[in-house]
Amino acid sequence: MHEPKGRLTDIFNLTTDGSGQPQSVLMLDQLTHVPEVGDVLQVSDRNLSIAQVDRQRMRSCLTGWPLVGLGSIAVLVNAPTEELKPLARYPNRLWVTWKPKADLPWHFKTVDLPKFTRLNEDWNAHPNDVGLRLEKSGDELIARMKPNPYAYRQYDNVPEIAVRFVNCSKYRVTPVNDEGWYSGQCRFSRLAPEWGEFYEISGNTQDNMNFTHWIKMEGVGAKHFHFYLKDETLEIKAQDWVLISES
Template structure:
């Protein structure tokens, strides 16, 4: 993982840091994450939700790595990712990916990109062609 880099994608929003109440749904090759937004550090109202839609998703996994494990060096990218609690595109990850670790929807395609979101108590990683973020009032 020597050529590994992380593109920070959530520059003006983030998940609620204490209890983001993450929901994941799958419909065809679209994976959707819905979570509470952080109203204390960003322009979001109390109870406002963020939705990340990953289109052309080929695989995803929900890992129980939390902030304590990450800071203790136990998370997959704990020695590489710039910060905990952020949403990244992972570039240059050459580790083998076993199907038993993932919910596989289809084979990875030539346009597949790797995404990673560190929530307080969970880590969600996906391979998808693209992503879209939207907001809604709770």
């Protein structure tokens, strides 16, 4: 079984609470899972029970800056800051793990993990576009959307882009949005590198974990393409894809 982990980036002190216990805040990023109150954090040789979790997480919707894992959160532990502070000074940051109270998601319990290849290296859909438009003909599916000119300036004057999938066997649009992804509603939450990207996913894609109906087409392509959009997620089984910019 894989352990959840995160990277310790900073530790600072809070005023002692009414019980007289010391309070330290640990900043964690590059999370593979979001810890809960009561989970036991393993920091170097210390086991620290988490007393509080700040769920504010940083995102990168407009800037295009990379968001690794689930962003950055703060956890509160009842331990003296002066004893913990040196742990945040490791040259390459210190990776920490924790023992959750609740069951972990499926991907922590298997070695047969899917692999994600990001396909949109120099383009993306507009972060606020809710108008995904699909056209299908025979074994071809075209997904039309507005481009993101904030992160990719070459699309400043391009009103629409289209992704054409060839030899498409089936597709579906699921209701998983960004909030659902961050809260663990997607089967690839905490597993896909980032929200809001376009991936080819190889290996076991666990399609039966989402109950959205597939729409069949005339092709036989079997590659799994996965596009996280603002209010939905597009999943396609096809042979290949190509990007079309329309002026």
